[in-house]
Amino acid sequence: MGSASMSSLAQRVLTVAATGIPAGGSLLVLQGDVDYAGLGDPSDNTQVIASYSGTELAAAGGQDTLTVNTSNECFAVLHVTDAAGNTVATSNPVWMLQKPPPNGIPAPRQA
Secondary structure, three states: OOEEEEOOOOEEEEEEEOOOOOOOOEEEEEEEEOOOOOOOOOOOOOEEEEEEEHHHHHHOOOEEEEEEEOOOOEEEEEEEEOOOOOEEEEOOOEEEEOOOOOOOOOHHHEO
16 A cells, blocks of 8 residues: 655655566666646656666565655655566555645555
């Protein structure tokens, strides 16, 4: 399930974890700017901020920790790709907010 956190910190620590990445595949960490529904440009604004091969991540115990720039409200999402680069799995987003969203954060999503 996705989660959301609020903080004025310019950087936050994000722990990513994945197992069962296909042979030759990878785990991509994508970050994008928050665009509240109906208020912004619907274009994809994500960029890859980290990439791990399945072998590399397995050698690290299936997880890694990275520092994420959160000076602007953003989200992170994980994509697992196969050897051909096709997305075979994706996570729900982790929202890293500076202030409460217009309709609040549901209790189960608060991090």
